[in-house]
Amino acid sequence: ETGVTQSPTHLIKTRGQQVTLRCSSQSGHNTVSWYQQALGQGPQFIFQYYREEENGRGNFPPRFSGLQFPNYSSELNVNALELDDSALYLCASSGGLAGVREQFFGPGTRLTVL
Amino acid sequence: SQQGEEDPQALSIQEGENATMNCSYKTSINNLQWYRQNSGRGLVHLILIRSNEREKHSGRLRVTLDTSKKSSSLLITASRAADTASYFCATDAYTGFQKLVFGTGTRLLVSP
Numbered sequence: 621e622t623g624v625t626q627s628p629t630h631l632i633k634t635r636g637q638q639v640t641l642r643c644s645s646q647s648g649h650n651t652v653s654w655y656q657q658a659l660g661q662g663p664q665f666i667f668q669y670y671r672e673e674e675n676g677r678g679n680f681p682p683r684f685s686g687l688q689f690p691n692y693s694s695e696l697n698v699n700a701l702e703l704d705d706s707a708l709y710l711c712a713s714s715g716g717l718a719g720v721r722e723q724f725f726g727p728g729t730r731l732t733v734l
Numbered sequence: 735s736q737q738g739e740e741d742p743q744a745l746s747i748q749e750g751e752n753a754t755m756n757c758s759y760k761t762s763i764n765n766l767q768w769y770r771q772n773s774g775r776g777l778v779h780l781i782l783i784r785s786n787e788r789e790k791h792s793g794r795l796r797v798t799l800d801t802s803k804k805s806s807s808l809l810i811t812a813s814r815a816a817d818t819a820s821y822f823c824a825t826d827a828y829t830g831f832q833k834l835v836f837g838t839g840t841r842l843l844v845s846p
Contacts, residue, residue, distance in 0.1 A: 624776075655834075655836075657774075662822050662838050663777070663836050665833045670831070710776060714832060721765060721782060722779050723767070723779070725769070725777040727775050728774075728775060
């Protein structure tokens with residue numbers, strides 16, 4: 621158990637809808653990163669939040685957006701869902717006083733877009 | 735896009751045998767991390783090796799890093815059925831923020 625939690629576990633949406641995924645970071649961690657993992661692939665970096673600001677983004681369109689709250693929990697929002705958005709969405713927390721470089725992942729949210 | 739490739743894509747061994755997985759990457763890195771994933775769920779962090787380190791051990795795990803060849807290997811000794819999982823290497827180049835770039839993974843099956 622890493623202490624990183626995600627909700628919901630599974631989600632089914634239809635094309636064009638919007639979805640919000642949630643992540644609570646590990647205690648003491650101030651950085652949250654989001655990744656998308658398509659079936660049979662390695663995770664791909666979406667973006668990262670540090671102290672409530674987006675400080676890095678991967679090659680994902682603007683309809684993927686996020687937030688980080690003062691308690692360092694985070695949300696991933698995806699608008700205008702497409703079939704290819706079906707994937708496992710993982711969040712990871714890192715940071716803390718010691719500047720830990722390891723990223724600790726949550727169990728993921730499985731999103732299915734029909 | 736994926737940073738690197740794991741080799742082999744799949745590996746099947748018996749309990750007690752050693753398992754070796756290789757990872758190649760393309761760009762300069764700050765560190766390289768290995769993760770395990772069971773049945774498409776969350777990733778479990780196994781070990782981090784910094785770019786100035788050549789070898790690191792953790793329990794039954796041994797990781798090597800050769801920055802001149804841009805490659806790393808993960809050795810699991812005395813494998814157990816519980817080691818059955820997918821294993822991913824991830825590179826961290828840290829260009830102002832920490833972004834892990836994952837390889838394609840090795841699926842390991844350990845049979846009793």
